[in-house]
Amino acid sequence: MTKTSIYHITYYDYDKSAYVQFLSCNFRCLGCIRRKLLWDHHLEDIGRDFRIELIEVEKLAEILNIVDKEFGLKRAVLGGGEPTADPSFCNIMKILHDLGLEVSILTNGYLLDKVLKCIHREDTLEISIKSIWPEKYAMYTGRKASDLNKVLNNIENAFKQGYKVIIETILIPEFNDVNDVEEVAKFIATHLNTSTPLIIDEYIPVPTAPWRRPTYEELVEAKQRAEKHLKNVILRSSYTMKPKGKVHPIFPKNTVNMP
Numbered sequence: 331m332t333k334t335s336i337y338h339i340t341y342y343d344y345d346k347s348a349y350v351q352f353l354s355c356n357f358r359c360l361g362c363i364r365r366k367l368l369w370d371h372h373l374e375d376i377g378r379d380f381r382i383e384l385i386e387v388e389k390l391a392e393i394l395n396i397v398d399k400e401f402g403l404k405r406a407v408l409g410g411g412e413p414t415a416d417p418s419f420c421n422i423m424k425i426l427h428d429l430g431l432e433v434s435i436l437t438n439g440y441l442l443d444k445v446l447k448c449i450h451r452e453d454t455l456e457i458s459i460k461s462i463w464p465e466k467y468a469m470y471t472g473r474k475a476s477d478l479n480k481v482l483n484n485i486e487n488a489f490k491q492g493y494k495v496i497i498e499t500i501l502i503p504e505f506n507d508v509n510d511v512e513e514v515a516k517f518i519a520t521h522l523n524t525s526t527p528l529i530i531d532e533y534i535p536v537p538t539a540p541w542r543r544p545t546y547e548e549l550v551e552a553k554q555r556a557e558k559h560l561k562n563v564i565l566r567s568s569y570t571m572k573p574k575g576k577v578h579p580i581f582p583k584n585t586v587n588m589p
């Protein structure tokens with residue numbers, strides 16, 4: 331049996347996708363949502379008594395095969411946690427590709443150069459830039475300031491090699507504010523191209539960090555500033571986004587009836 335750090339899987343019926351979450355991460359972000367809740371926060375009536383159990387590669391294949399046969403599975407989204415930090419990442423990708431799934435990988439980008447060979451050009455890489463400034467980046471992620479450079483180089487290399495790249499950043503008032511988001515947009519326009527999508531996420535306050543949630547007006551301003559440089563800027567905000575369909579727990583346990 332081959333171990334993974336996958337501990338949680340949820341199923342989204344609106345697009346027939348499985349959200350596969352990894353427990354470990356090579357960063358220690360101050361604003362990480364997992365400091366608030368380890369389980370998928372889209373679940374209704376979250377069972378806080380879930381016990382953490384890690385899945386083996388073989389079990390992942392078994393679970394996804396069952397979900398596919400019974401309910402249909404088109405996509406897999408890998409997040410967490412950091413998917414690329416899992417020593418079994420390439421085995422996991424093979425399972426997902428064998429199932430014919432569209433795969434999206436949510437990543438901090440630090441290890442991308444090591445795992446790019448296991449990723450198909452049809453897959454999507456959603457890479458986060460926590461801050462475009464090295465000192466802030468180090469303070470937020472618990473990494474070295476020079477690690478930002480490695481992440482930015484990995485992004486550029488993946489893009490140049492023809493991978494589908496989406497950049498994500500979080501609007502955090504007084505930390506990664508509208509000016510900083512505009513700098514991220516400038517980086518994308520200069521080093522990738524102006525059609526590369528930029529997702530601006532709303533910061534959700536966590537107990538261990540001092541920042542507040544941005545207002546809707548601040549989010550709109552960040553989007554407008556980014557749009558001065560990019561054609562495809564997307565706001566992901568609880569002010570405007572409505573939940574789509576139902577979200578079902580698949581692992582560790584199925585506490586609701588599947589569709």
Ligand code: SF4
Pocket residue numbers: 355356357358359361362363364410411412438
């Ligand atoms: S890289 Fe992502 S999962 Fe890891 S600590 Fe940062 S926000 Fe959390």
